[in-house]
Amino acid sequence: MTVLQVKQLTARVADHIQFVDVNLSVGAGEIYGILGDAKSGKTEFIQLLSGMRTPDRGWVKVDDCRVHDNIRRAQRHIGVLSRRLALFPMMTVENNLQYWGRLSERSTHRLESDIDRVLRYVHYQKRKEEVVAALGALDRKRVHLAAALLHKPKVLLLDQPTEPMTEREREAFLQIVQKLQRDGQAVVYATDKVHEIQHIATRVAIMDEGKILVEGTVEELRSLLGGQSQIVIRCRPLHAWVKLVEETATVHTVDEEKRELRLWTTKPKELLSRIFSDWQDNGLVAESVRVVEPTLEGVYLHLTGKSLENG
CATH class of the missing domain: 3.40.50.300 (P-loop containing nucleotide triphosphate hydrolases)
Structure with a gap:
């Protein structure tokens, strides 16, 4: 009712x-x-x-x-x-x-x-x-x-x-x-x-x-991600990171204010391994790396471009 x-x-x-x-x-x-x-x-x-x-x-x-x-x-x-x-x-x-x-x-x-x-x-x-x-x-x-x-x-x-x-x-x-x-x-x-x-x-x-x-x-919303995880990399210098990452994957979002890159993938471990194999040789700094699994948090991040870090 x-x-x-x-x-x-x-x-x-x-x-x-x-x-x-x-x-x-x-x-x-x-x-x-x-x-x-x-x-x-x-x-x-x-x-x-x-x-x-x-x-x-x-x-x-x-x-x-x-x-x-x-x-x-x-x-x-x-x-x-x-x-x-x-x-x-x-x-x-x-x-x-x-x-x-x-x-x-x-x-x-x-x-x-x-x-x-x-x-x-x-x-x-x-x-x-x-x-x-x-x-x-x-x-x-x-x-x-x-x-x-x-x-x-x-x-x-x-x-x-x-x-x-x-x-x-x-x-x-x-x-x-x-x-x-x-x-x-x-x-x-x-x-x-x-x-x-x-x-x-x-x-x-x-x-x-x-x-x-x-x-x-919740299940209906999770299905919107199609099983994909999102990788969030907070890094500097940002544009050098974009150039490096684009050799390996497609960058979904660039947040200049937070200095973050966001990537979608069904194989986050393999992608991270490829990205980070030579990042130090290029003088790049990764301040934090976060993998958001295909959860409601991932759906929120996908739709709004924002994180609920206290969630």
Whole structure:
């Protein structure tokens, strides 16, 4: 069942970010991943979906409600975990959740049981009397997520939800998101972390400067590379490297700002062996060499020409 629909959404939100006729849908029990860097527009897109920004044209519908026609009604069906922590740091966990619960017009008796329910769901095990400022990164996000789930939203919007967690904390948080999916929750998950998207998303959109470049399952997107790996060489002097490499292979991209060459090949080890057999004799310097396998990171690099080095 479709829970979230976006139709011909158009909005200019910054000089470098413009959404034009964006269409997508998300069903119950689906995690729709949006992969992009800091300039991709993914945060602004989450804001458009939630009603925090107004489009120039088109619409967003949650269940049977157009978000920007009736924001108050629509927000009863939307849960948001934004990049900035929407909690009061010097208030207790319980007081924070009471505040958000009252905004959704929960009765006092119902609110107390709802608070217990969502804290159990997100595996928060400390006392409700703890002050938020005293919590670690994972527990803060657990409480923030609990606040977003208090009113049982139809769709949950998550924007870079695992910042600034450790790897172990990320894994614990992703387990909660996967549990939400199994329980039928529709989730939009925006991040620059490739591993997270590959691990949990049922469908993925790669976004760059407000444009959805491609959409599909992880396997469908990987197939776009045809089994090819990409070699990324950061080097100097750049143009001498281009001349050397072109004797052996076809240079796909030259990034002068980063001093990088990018090559596509189905046999990266053999190609690197040929390229580096005599590079030192030519007085060339390779600062770093990276092989990007035919993964989602490789697809992103291929489509945008940019790396998600923290992914």
